[in-house]
Amino acid sequence: MxxxxxxxxxxxxxxxxxxxxxxxxxxxxxxxxxxxxxxxxxxxxxxxxxxxxxxxxxxxxxxxxxxxxxxxxxxxxxxxxxxxxxxxxxVEIEGYDGYTPLHLASKNGHTSVVKLLLDYKPLVDVPSRDGITALGFACVLGDLDSVAALLDSGATVNVVDNDGWSPLMAAALNGHQAVVRLLLTWGADINAKGPRQATALRIAAEKGHLEIVQDLLDDGAWMDEPSDDGTTPLYIAAKQGYGEIVQLLINRGADSNRQSQTGCTPLIMAAMYNHVEPLRILLDNGADVDLEDIGGWTVLSMAYFSGYPELVHLILERRPASMIDPAAVSQIRVQCRNKQRFLQHTTR
Missing domain, CATH: 1.25.40.20 (Ankyrin repeat-containing domain)
Structure with a gap:
């Protein structure tokens, strides 16, 4: 027309x-x-x-x-x-998709629009079909000004979506440190558990957000709280290879020998994924090299069978010589060298 x-x-x-x-x-x-x-x-x-x-x-x-x-x-x-x-x-009308105007403004980072909508007093905790509120969308995006405006307008800080994610968890996942700090000042539940029983600390540690891990620890996060598989923030940091986070958690007193449901320790996981620095830090801080998982694997056997000679030598350097079978050590070293030569030959 x-x-x-x-x-x-x-x-x-x-x-x-x-x-x-x-x-x-x-x-x-x-x-x-x-x-x-x-x-x-x-x-x-x-x-x-x-x-x-x-x-x-x-x-x-x-x-x-x-x-x-x-x-x-x-x-x-x-x-x-x-x-x-x-x-x-x-101001509160929903589309057939379940989104309100406030959802869309928060979801897309239109801070000025968020503030204007709030002047017209909409219900701030209306969830989308996924259970995400405007605050949740703003925290995912890291829009600090919108988060502040929503909290000032009465948004519930500990609301969770259909999958169990809180605004604090969303901010920790996406590395939004300023938003994390603001949520904590508003009373966000720092030790609440979300998907797979993970806390915000576990989530931040898994993503390598060192500063957020620091802030959460400073605010009293439980550092040894396990997720549904028994793994802790230290375990997941060692698995991901984040040496600075491993060091920080150990400095704060995290249990370096805490075993998962399968018996794995942070040390074994560092060896499995060939993360030299986390393994070195764990060894230097007294992690037990003799602990076995449910399959009988120790950190030494894991490093050997995974084909990581550097890790094998690193472990042996820190192992009391009197506690190692010389014949076994010799065999492991020879086999690791042979495997390393094979890998180098096949990747030329």
Whole structure:
């Protein structure tokens, strides 16, 4: 339709002429969109102002349930959002996808739009279909100003989504240190457990976010709290090869000999994944080289059978010579050298 085309082009003169000539302001095009929906989608604030003056339905919906406010919010068009709200747009209306305008503004990092929407007092803890609130979306993104505004407006700091993720866990996962700190000042449950019974500390340690691990420890996070498989933050840091986090946790008193449900220790995991620095740190801090997993594997046998000669020598250097069978040591060293030569030959 010509009216819709004028809106799409941002042609205010043509659009006003058609409206004065009696074209229905809420007529839909072949896609089922009104002119106001088209103008809001494309960020034409002058068009929106004209259409509202002519009585356009401020809460019209597209076939998939989006309103002008949702479209403008999704695009971050602050001026249009203000026009629509001043015209009485429903600030809490959900699309057929379950998202509210506040969800979309938070999800897309439109901080100014978030703050404007909050001025109209929407329900801040409405969950999406995945159970994620506006605060959760802002924490995933790391939008500190939006997080602060939502908390100031009464957002629940310890709300969890359908999968058990809290805002603190989401911020820790994505490495947003400032958001983590803010959530902690608002009373976020630092030791709450999410998916697989993981805490925020475990999540941050697994992703290698050293500064966040530091902050969580400073705020009282339980460093030896296991997840559902019995693994601790130290275990997962050793597995991932994050030497600085391993050192930090040990300095704070983490149990370097804590075994998982399969009997693995942080030391064995460091050997399994050929992480030299975490293994060196664990050995230097007295990790037990004799502990076995349920399959009978020690750190030495794991390093040997995994084909990591450097780790084997590192372990043997720190093992009391009187406690090692010389014949076994000789055999291990020869076999490791042979395996290393084989690997070098096959990768040339």
């Amino acid at each position: 010509e009216l819709h085309d004028a809106c799409l082009r941002g042609d205010a003169t043509n659009m006003e002429m058609q409206l004065k000539n009696g074209v229905g302001v809420d007529e839909t095009n072949s896609d089922g969109w009104t002119s106001l929906l088209v103008a809001a989608q494309h960020g034409h604030d002058v068009m929106v102002k004209f259409l509202l003056r002519y009585g356009a339905n401020v809460d019209a919906r597209t076939p998939n349930g989006s309103t002008p406010l949702k479209l403008a919010t999704n695009g971050g068009y602050l001026a249009i959002v203000r026009l629509l709200l001043d015209a009485g747009a429903n």
